[in-house]
Amino acid sequence: EPEVTQTPSHQVTQMGQEVILRCVPISNHLYFYWYRQILGQKVEFLVSFYNNEISEKSEIFDDQFSVERPDGSNFTLKIRSTKLEDSAMYFCASSPYRDNQPQHFGDGTRLSIL
Amino acid sequence: AQTVTQSQPEMSVQEAETVTLSCTYDTSESDYYLFWYKQPPSRQMILVIRQEAYKQQNATENRFSVNFQKAAKSFSLKISDSQLGDAAMYFCAYRSALNYGGSQGNLIFGKGTKLSVKP
Numbered sequence: 161e162p163e164v165t166q167t168p169s170h171q172v173t174q175m176g177q178e179v180i181l182r183c184v185p186i187s188n189h190l191y192f193y194w195y196r197q198i199l200g201q202k203v204e205f206l207v208s209f210y211n212n213e214i215s216e217k218s219e220i221f222d223d224q225f226s227v228e229r230p231d232g233s234n235f236t237l238k239i240r241s242t243k244l245e246d247s248a249m250y251f252c253a254s255s256p257y258r259d260n261q262p263q264h265f266g267d268g269t270r271l272s273i274l
Numbered sequence: 275a276q277t278v279t280q281s282q283p284e285m286s287v288q289e290a291e292t293v294t295l296s297c298t299y300d301t302s303e304s305d306y307y308l309f310w311y312k313q314p315p316s317r318q319m320i321l322v323i324r325q326e327a328y329k330q331q332n333a334t335e336n337r338f339s340v341n342f343q344k345a346a347k348s349f350s351l352k353i354s355d356s357q358l359g360d361a362a363m364y365f366c367a368y369r370s371a372l373n374y375g376g377s378q379g380n381l382i383f384g385k386g387t388k389l390s391v392k393p
Contacts (some may be wrong), residue, residue, distance in 0.1 A: 202365075218380075227293050249317070262321045262324055265318060
């Protein structure tokens, strides 16, 4: 069964550095999402992406964050200048369309900011 | 804004027994979807079961079933004949229906319930 793949599985970065998290959604899916889960807290929506543009973003997704689908297969989340509070598990998800189809999640990338 | 509440941070069940995980939600919308996701220690979140709010019949997937009470805004998950492989974090999630209120389909999660299965 096709899967959403995320790389790296664990990223350690110095505070203030830029980080790019990568995701390869399922190939025939059209909608892409990023979520994050701070340790011990609930999974929170960051951003959704469709037709090469952001369709919705949460309050968390400020100017430090950006997303891109550079080559038709990868879907990346960039954090421009990382802060300690960005330490979390970041999940990518994709779905074929919005209706009743569920989102398929990747394994996540654990981001640790030092 | 919609919210999802899972009041049981941890639950434990004996192998082969039945366990029910609770979930309540708050919304003013009439059409939406509800999901249960499982997150085992390997980390990937896997869809367990989903329910469309317009359907009165409770969803069932093999040993997993839900008790959907729309008026009470309750969506509990029942796991029958629990197996060791059921041990995981379980998340209840809400999603607005297509184009309802301008939503783009993002999921709203509860805090999760950690389920342990005792051999």
